[in-house]
Amino acid sequence: MKTYLRVPFAEKDEAKRLGARWDPAKKLWYVQNVPNLAAFERWLPAQGDLVEAAAKPAPAVRTKAAQVQTGPRYFELHCDCQPWVGCAACGPVVEARGWRAPA
Numbered sequence: 001m002k003t004y005l006r007v008p009f010a011e012k013d014e015a016k017r018l019g020a021r022w023d024p025a026k027k028l029w030y031v032q033n034v035p036n037l038a039a040f041e042r043w044l045p046a047q048g049d050l051v052e053a054a055a056k057p058a059p060a061v062r063t064k065a066a067q068v069q070t071g072p073r074y075f076e077l078h079c080d081c082q083p084w085v086g087c088a089a090c091g092p093v094v095e096a097r098g099w100r101a102p103a
């Protein structure tokens with residue numbers, strides 16, 4: 001397992017002396033299969049530094065299709081009838097909201 005290190009340029013020789021190797025593709029120093037990272041501790045990236053992008057959960061997707069579209073005159077009708085049929089109980093309520101009763 002590779003452990004990448006944040007080695008300042010001024011300390012690269014010391015890191016190399018301790019066994020760190022250079023990854024030219026990533027442009028980072030690393031150590032591989034080191035049982036004890038104590039000697040490299042000061043160069044270890046902070047928790048969540050290099051792994052941040054991979055560990056971050058994807059943001060919740062908010063699509064237009066997931067939203068309930070309502071008009072400005074929308075309201076909840078708490079009645080068991082079909083709102084487009086209407087009944088004696090909710091008819092007046094619906095009309096009071098500006099909706100015309102079915103002809």
Ligand SMILES: [Zn+2]
Nearest residue numbers: 079081087090
């Ligand atoms: Zn009703």
